[in-house]
Amino acid sequence: MPHTRLVGVDFGKTARDYARYRTLFPPELFSRLAALGIGLAGQRVADVGTGTGTLARGFAASGCVVAGVDVAPEMLVEARRLDSAAGVVVDYRVAGAEDTGLAAGSWDVVSAGQCWHWFDRSRVLAEVQRLLDPSGALVICYRDYVVEPDNVCAVSEDLVLAYNPGWPMATGYDYPLWMDELGLAGFSRVELLDFVVDVLFTHEEWRGRMRSSNGVGASLSEDAVAAFDAELASILRSRFSVEPLVVPHRVWGVVARRD
Numbered sequence: 001m002p003h004t005r006l007v008g009v010d011f012g013k014t015a016r017d018y019a020r021y022r023t024l025f026p027p028e029l030f031s032r033l034a035a036l037g038i039g040l041a042g043q044r045v046a047d048v049g050t051g052t053g054t055l056a057r058g059f060a061a062s063g064c065v066v067a068g069v070d071v072a073p074e075m076l077v078e079a080r081r082l083d084s085a086a087g088v089v090v091d092y093r094v095a096g097a098e099d100t101g102l103a104a105g106s107w108d109v110v111s112a113g114q115c116w117h118w119f120d121r122s123r124v125l126a127e128v129q130r131l132l133d134p135s136g137a138l139v140i141c142y143r144d145y146v147v148e149p150d151n152v153c154a155v156s157e158d159l160v161l162a163y164n165p166g167w168p169m170a171t172g173y174d175y176p177l178w179m180d181e182l183g184l185a186g187f188s189r190v191e192l193l194d195f196v197v198d199v200l201f202t203h204e205e206w207r208g209r210m211r212s213s214n215g216v217g218a219s220l221s222e223d224a225v226a227a228f229d230a231e232l233a234s235i236l237r238s239r240f241s242v243e244p245l246v247v248p249h250r251v252w253g254v255v256a257r258r259d
Helices: 011-021 027-035 054-061 071-088 121-132 152-165 175-184 205-213 222-239
Strands: 044-048 065-070 091-094 105-112 132-145 190-202 247-256
Touching: 011 054, 011 071, 011 205, 027 054, 027 132, 027 190, 027 247, 044 054, 044 121, 044 247, 054 065, 054 105, 054 132, 054 205, 071 091, 105 121, 105 152, 105 222, 121 132, 132 190, 152 222, 152 247, 175 190, 175 247, 205 222
Parallel strands: 044 065, 044 105, 065 091, 105 132
Antiparallel strands: 132 247, 190 247
């Protein structure tokens, strides 16, 4: 099972921008998941690759008992700060998705938001099976800006490639591959979510969003990030001057259960 391992990528370097500028999973996602029996009050949720806790916080706000793991302690610092502001509690620990250290067979849901592509998926699927209650579900969620010809997303990604040639994330994620992998791992009962929402960004917010990218803030030097940001600001002023920017985002999710 191929997975993404980019040498030198460290989201701890961009944790502040990630926490401030990454868009939230929309309320519609949580309502759709609830209709599928996911995120109900009292459920036990283990959120792997939790980052700044965006998905974990949404489940906690719905009354779930949530634990979150991530390899970057700086991201968890931001997650705790955002949780405190939101008035929710999540039990965070520094650990990888492939070896969480969480109790076996104790979780109604294992969730992964915006991170499944980073994992050694053969190992993480084995860990998911270890963690889940026999009737539990795996939930994978993404919300990605939509690249269209000459829109601000396409132009911004072209700039990332200028500073980080060969950046592999410009073409998006291989969702169909993941579906095949889930089936091979025994998760044969699958339900899909797929819808588009518009998200508004000021120029400052869009610059922060792009700085938080794995191809920019998580991998480039400080000087290169600053140069990228200055050039993006110039492009926005000249080519996308109207604020706020209206940026379509695709929200995709899968709920997978074992027979």
